[in-house]
Amino acid sequence: QVQLVESGGGVVQPGRSLRLSCAASGFTFSASDMHWVRQAPGKGPEWLALIASGGNYKSYAHSVKGRFTISRDNSRRQLYVQMNLLTTEDTAVYYCAKASGSQSESWFDTWGRGTLVSVSS
Amino acid sequence: SYDLTQPPSVSVSPGQTASITCSGDTLGERFVFWYQQRPGQSPVVVIFRNAWRPSGIPERFSGSNSGNTAILTISGTQTMDEADYYCQAWDSNTVVFGGGTKLTVL
Numbered sequence: 048q049v050q051l052v053e054s055g056g057g058v059v060q061p062g063r064s065l066r067l068s069c070a071a072s073g074f075t076f077s078a079s080d081m082h083w084v085r086q087a088p089g090k091g092p093e094w095l096a097l098i099a100s101g102g103n104y105k106s107y108a109h110s111v112k113g114r115f116t117i118s119r120d121n122s123r124r125q126l127y128v129q130m131n132l133l134t135t136e137d138t139a140v141y142y143c144a145k146a147s148g149s150q151s152e153s154w155f156d157t158w159g160r161g162t163l164v165s166v167s168s
Numbered sequence: 169s170y171d172l173t174q175p176p177s178v179s180v181s182p183g184q185t186a187s188i189t190c191s192g193d194t195l196g197e198r199f200v201f202w203y204q205q206r207p208g209q210s211p212v213v214v215i216f217r218n219a220w221r222p223s224g225i226p227e228r229f230s231g232s233n234s235g236n237t238a239i240l241t242i243s244g245t246q247t248m249d250e251a252d253y254y255c256q257a258w259d260s261n262t263v264v265f266g267g268g269t270k271l272t273v274l
Contacts (some may be wrong), residue, residue: 082263091254092203092211094263106261109169142210151258152217154201158210 049073049157051143061134069126069143069159077101077121080146080153083128085139086161093139098130099150102143133166139163170259172266179272186242188269190255193236200238201256202231204249211254215240245274 055067069081083095096117097106105117116129126143141160147156173191179225180186192201202220204212215231218238228243242249251272255266 085178091252091268092265094265097261097263108262112181148216151261152199154213154256155203155211156213156216156222158212160210 051159053162076124087139174266
């Protein structure tokens with residue numbers, strides 16, 4: 048079955064960096080656009096970034112542009128996000144999500160369970 | 169930036185119809201997607217492209233989108249439908265979520 052499993056979360060100090068990974072299975076990863084979405088405690092989802100299936104197109108939310116970098120390794124069926132200069136505002140559950148449909152008309156048909164990132168001194 | 173506005177909460181009695189709105193400038197010119205999120209779980213899409221139901225989503229879920237408002241309608245609401253609901257749309261190659269609506273069934 049289609050599955051996404053995030054990893055790499057944890058407690059990190061403000062100003063530090065963290066890289067999250069997402070392992071994909073059960074679908075043709077190399078043909079799917081992928082996203083990162085986060086959800087702060089008690090808040091709604093916040094979209095962070097998109098990477099096209101071939102990795103040649105990326106888009107970022109204004110709130111993380113320049114600090115976060117999305118990437119993928121299709122040979123390993125892995126999605127990544129490198130997060131730099133973390134602040135307490137970045138504390139959230141981070142989800143990877145698989146897109147369905149053409150890019151700017153697509154939706155998230157599969158979500159992982161998320162990995163918790165807590166930024167605290 | 170583009171904003172999607174949802175009511176923070178909606179209450180409905182079991183068996184009645186619940187309507188959750190999502191408002192945004194010229195929203196009717198875009199596709200809207202709806203997600204259900206139960207406590208402690210990841211979101212699940214219940215409506216895509218305004219009005220389409222994914223396989224496995226009950227027929228009581230329906231959607232519409234016109235003008236500046238999209239509506240998620242749940243007919244014959246069941247207690248299992250109690251959850252947070254989020255609308256989503258695209259704006260300039262970025263994804264926007266509404267703030268969410270907590271649906272209470274009582």
